[in-house]
Amino acid sequence: MSSPTCRIRVFFLQGITRDSTLIADAAVHCAPDLPIRIFDMCRAASRYLRFLPTAFVLAFAPLSAVAHPSADPAVPTVELSAEASRPAPNDMAIASAYFEASGTDPAKLSEHVNGAVASALERIRSYRDVKVQTAGTSTYPVYGKDGRRIESWRMRSELQLESRNLPALAELLGKLQANLALSGLQMQPAPETRKNVADQVATDALRAFQVRAKTIADTLGRAYRIRHLSVGYGDGQPIRPMKAMAMRAEAAPMPIEAGETEIVVTVHGTVELTD
Template sequence: MSLRLWPSIILGAALVSPLASAVALAAPGQDARQQQTIEFSANASQAAPNDLGIATLYAESNGKNTAVLAKEINQRISKALELARGFASVKAQSGGVSTWPVYAKNGQGKIESWRMRSEIRVESRDLGVLSELIGRLQSDLALSGVAMQPAPETRRKAEEEATVSAIQAFEQRAALIAKTLGKQYRIVHMSIGDSGGLPPIRYRMQAAPAMMAEAAHAPAPLEGGESELAVNINGRIELLD
């Protein structure tokens, strides 16, 4: 009986063996392909002038009658917007409005009066004109602050230049890696991201009520400076034989 079974055992071994060899050869091939893929990053930055000034001013007052208080505040804001519209290079718009109660100091929770605050926002690429307008508006409004940042078109141009530089840096690094390893390469994946940049330069210039008359028509000193805009690239290349 053992002689009749022996050929079957040999035949079974012959059928299984090629399958085992195929699996053993496939794994090294997959590992080799994975080893030929390299991920890395590159970045570039570009300076952009802060050529847009944005100022926020506000009117704020107390009163027992909310209707009278609102009328007073609205008149001051309307007057400021009318003045701003006289400057062709300035964009002006009304901002947030808030009203809140002022409680008595005796701790009984009684509302003693109301306080209202309304804002306007003015912006311009002509910093000299914006400076003059801010000085004139301060005759009746308080200045919350001024922010300097790149105008949208200025920012877009700087980002485009930084993107070109980042792509070139990525390609140079890819070529260096491939040359060092004695390989050719192809780009498999590339993602481009804007890391933003430095926050806008902010000036906080608030005048006390007693100083507002002196501040009238006094230009606010503005210095634009620059923002650094950065572009980052993350990518993957495949090394070729």
């Protein structure tokens, strides 16, 4: 195996013995992994060095082992963040309505519940701006006081309605409550609305980050450049579903107040302060 690239480092040792052992030991200490013939060369060289007034110690060291200071000093960095928000109109509503009944005969109970849901679906389909899907159906036994004997069965079927036409949905919910119970209503921005507002808020947050970074750099008398950025999206105010309502025999449109949702964008980043 070939020896690593070496270079000779010369040390001036004042008042040190000129013994050849010192030179050999220095070579071993500096480069123990080199071939033994290099050590022999050191011993041979010591014969000439002993006649000089000052001893020269020759040490062989791999270039890779020589530490060189970094050409560029560490660049100072600053961690900072900025936040922006804007309100987005709640232009979409999601409602949950269900039909629930009990009976001792599971087959008749299922026929009764399915009939009520089918009738509700027929009415919902007459509203073109309202989307509907089955949210789930469940049947479970009702036990007696002893907790062992099944006395009856309870069945529940739920529908989920979605619409951006709030007046039409309010009218439909008013009619459905003649047979169905309303378990929840959520108001939120439609996906397109949320995206458009979020893009605007992201621009505001990035500009705020840039202004903050420049302020810090100017205060310290430095220039700056961005090393890393992360952008997070969220809602400042969580959407809360309304409590379950079972107002039956109500044909009047259901009152709906859409309101707004705060869209929040947070920017985290690292900037380097340069000269």
